[in-house]
Amino acid sequence: MSERVVPAPGARRRRRPTKQGVVLSEELIVGTALRLLKEHGAAALTVRRLGAALGADPSALYRYFRDTDDLLLAVADELIGRALRAWRRTGDWRADLRELGLLIHAGALAHPQAAVLSSYRVTGRTNEIRSVEAGLGVLRDAGFPDQEAVGIYHAFIDQALAFAVLDAAAESLPRESRRADEEMWRATYARLPSDTHPHIAATARHLVADMNRSAYPAALELLLSAAGARLASFTSGRRTKP
Incomplete structure (x- = not known):
């Protein structure tokens, strides 16, 4: 999303159908952004991809968010909100x-x-x-x-x-990288000799189990x-x- 200036705050909150018949809202856009990030990573968070996922003209998103940074702040706030809604x-x-x-x-x-x-x-x-x-x-x-x-x-x-x-x-991380990192404790640390690394050797089984x-x-x-x-x-x- 490029840098843009949004209309007055009231315009950002209006809920009316786009030309494609989609009723946009900040909540819907943030929820869609979360889904795209989870499924496709940071590269998916563009105005074009969001517009396509919402079935809306990409330019309509600028009624709600100035730019990507504004949207990311809303995403961060939504993650906090989800924790709060489950908390008693x-x-x-x-x-x-x-x-x-x-x-x-x-x-x-x-x-x-x-x-x-x-x-x-x-x-x-x-x-x-x-x-x-x-x-x-x-x-x-x-x-x-x-x-x-x-x-x-x-x-x-x-x-x-x-x-x-x-x-x-x-x-x-990609699955292969994550597995390689996880295996490092067993493949490298657990095999270090006690004469050179006495503290690692003494606690190796705990390192493998905990780290x-x-x-x-x-x-x-x-x-x-x-x-x-x-x-x-x-x-x-x-x-x-x-």
Whole structure:
């Protein structure tokens, strides 16, 4: 999609049939973009391919999005929105953050090409704003001071999105490359001799079993444990004040 200026915001939201009879909307375009990315990769995300997939004149898309970057922000926001729609707060701050993080990560793996292209962006859109509000609410309601809540939320969301991009990029590799990477732990690391690589040799079976899995669940638990320890110190400090 080339750089274009869109009409006024109201025009972007109108829902009327195109010449081909298709009723376009931002939701339909974003959903189609996600499907094209999943099926054909980043190269498929052009105004021509989108128009063909939607059965619409490609120029009609510019009523809704300025350019590819504008569309990618909407795609990123939709991935966040899908995680939020599946998330339910329980009142247990650890469980709530754990579930939200795992949902964000799973959503990225469900759409790896889209995640690689968009997960590192700041959208400023509805779902991202809801996510920030919800995450801060979980932490502040748990008793974290405001500055600490912001710092922990920052670490939490960046960890989730960073692992989303990392693991989605691995999922996006050609099958042969992915298999070669996975086999490397068995074919190379597990065969290194103990006289030259004693620590690798001693842990080889664990490396083979563990390194082809995502480290995100374990990293998330480490972050939540560290946050819990900090909360305990704040709570203890408040109790001991005269």
